[in-house]
Amino acid sequence: MKTIIEPFKIKSVEPIYFNTKEERRSILEKAFYNPFLIHANDVLIDLLTDSGTSAMSSNQWAGIMKGDESYAGSPSFFRFEETVQKITGLPLVIPTHQGRAAERILFSTLGGKGKYFVSNTLFDTTRANIEVSGAEGIDLLCEEGKYPTVPAPFKGNMDIDALKNFIADKGAANIPLCIITVTNNSGGGQPVSMQNIKEVKMICVENNIPLFIDACRFAENSYFIKLREEGYANKSVPEIAKELFSYADGCTMSAKKDAFANIGGFLAMRDEQLAQECRNLLIITEGFPTYGGLAGRDLEAIAIGLNEVMEENYLQYRIRSIEYLTNKLIAAGIPVMQPAGGHAVYIDAKEFLSHVPVEQYPGQALVGALYIEGGIRSVEIGSLMFGKYDVNKKLIPAQMELVRLAIPRRVYTQSHIDYVAEVMIEVFNNRHEIKGLQIIEEAPMLRHFTVKLRPIL
Ligand SMILES: *Cc1c(COP(=O)(O)O)cnc(C)c1O
Numbered sequence: 001m002k003t004i005i006e007p008f009k010i011k012s013v014e015p016i017y018f019n020t021k022e023e024r025r026s027i028l029e030k031a032f033y034n035p036f037l038i039h040a041n042d043v044l045i046d047l048l049t050d051s052g053t054s055a056m057s058s059n060q061w062a063g064i065m066k067g068d069e070s071y072a073g074s075p076s077f078f079r080f081e082e083t084v085q086k087i088t089g090l091p092l093v094i095p096t097h098q099g100r101a102a103e104r105i106l107f108s109t110l111g112g113k114g115k116y117f118v119s120n121t122l123f124d125t126t127r128a129n130i131e132v133s134g135a136e137g138i139d140l141l142c143e144e145g146k147y148p149t150v151p152a153p154f155k156g157n158m159d160i161d162a163l164k165n166f167i168a169d170k171g172a173a174n175i176p177l178c179i180i181t182v183t184n185n186s187g188g189g190q191p192v193s194m195q196n197i198k199e200v201k202m203i204c205v206e207n208n209i210p211l212f213i214d215a216c217r218f219a220e221n222s223y224f225i226k227l228r229e230e231g232y233a234n235k236s237v238p239e240i241a242k243e244l245f246s247y248a249d250g251c252t253m254s255a256k257k258d259a260f261a262n263i264g265g266f267l268a269m270r271d272e273q274l275a276q277e278c279r280n281l282l283i284i285t286e287g288f289p290t291y292g293g294l295a296g297r298d299l300e301a302i303a304i305g306l307n308e309v310m311e312e313n314y315l316q317y318r319i320r321s322i323e324y325l326t327n328k329l330i331a332a333g334i335p336v337m338q339p340a341g342g343h344a345v346y347i348d349a350k351e352f353l354s355h356v357p358v359e360q361y362p363g364q365a366l367v368g369a370l371y372i373e374g375g376i377r378s379v380e381i382g383s384l385m386f387g388k389y390d391v392n393k394k395l396i397p398a399q400m401e402l403v404r405l406a407i408p409r410r411v412y413t414q415s416h417i418d419y420v421a422e423v424m425i426e427v428f429n430n431r432h433e434i435k436g437l438q439i440i441e442e443a444p445m446l447r448h449f450t451v452k453l454r455p456i457l
Helices: 021-030 058-066 075-088 099-110 124-132 160-170 194-207 218-228 237-246 272-285 296-308 312-331 362-374 414-429
Strands: 092-096 116-119 136-139 177-181 211-214 250-254 265-269 344-348 379-381 402-406 437-441 452-455
Touching: 021 362, 058 296, 075 092, 075 237, 075 265, 075 296, 092 099, 092 272, 099 124, 099 250, 099 265, 099 272, 116 160, 124 136, 160 194, 177 194, 194 211, 194 237, 218 237, 218 312, 265 272, 312 344, 312 414, 362 379, 362 402, 362 414, 362 437
Parallel strands: 116 136, 116 177, 177 211, 211 250
Antiparallel strands: 092 265, 250 265, 344 402, 379 402, 437 452
């Protein structure tokens, strides 16, 4: 088979500002070993997130010029609405400025004390919006999803028996919604099978619980179904996506992911009364229902991006580039999550830096080493992000110590990815020199964004 090439050519470029290892050492020290405090111009390859970092196409930029900025009834809104309706089959479409705004509106409408929202795995903003309403978020991930280095085709699936037991235990009346996240972001970008979605839907119908899809990576998930699930090899991605949404009563979406937009999101559903309640909140916090916190030009860019993201040449290149990096790291003996997910490569930092105890944040130490060695920005997903303290201020560690390399869409070429692998291998070969970190300042919530650290010498 021939090399899978990037399915685009480049019309406009942005410079990468090179710096030296010595300069990066001092930049990292001044940023208190926190990648969120580094200026983006000091980063060579930015793998902090795939959110809002996509390269837009020439068609999307043309759409930006066509955007109509009328306050009410903009033709850009109607193009956006029609596109979402066509892809999802969901009739009622509410634009928001990003995914978490859709979540806030949905969960402040349906949430509240004593309620439970069940999911394969809730993304952190989803969980936060549920908890702010007073309700509880429950993750019921399938067993195979819990072992990072053991491959399985659909590690994002929901545990069907756990779902049945949970409903029997708490009562369907206390569960306003079931949410399936595709792909499962927090679980490593692992896909959910159509079979699993169908089974969850059947249980939801039996218990009169609506099913919503957190659809941020619906195209990547649909492509995995095409590749891995029996009966889907000859279906097109739009057909698979349509079937996936056909089991849903609604969805939330961040257009910063699988819509190639730099900002935006939406809420879509079938229930007219729920939509009306959501629109009432939308007007207070986001804007009038035909723009909802977005400019007309954003609505155009999203509508165009939603169709582009389902092109199979793109998805083949997208999924293959994550797998390509994963395979290079596996070949070098580096512990990575398997199989490759849809949008990121996850390194097992606990194993990579087995000499650094969990209390010294091995994930964050690895993030720092990657930056110094090659100017690569990544993010820790471990005890710095999710750790809590017990009553004696002793760290209760997270389940895993991971470092995520999220790959922005259509931004980097194969040589950039080769460089990332080379840097990672260099760091791996010198891993015994990497020291742990200690916290010198932290916020009470979401501390990883602002935390200050120093190396333990
Ligand atoms: C990014 C993301 C969100 C939140 O979307 P924002 O646009 O960042 O507010 C929700 N769910 C999942 C799975 C995501 O990846």
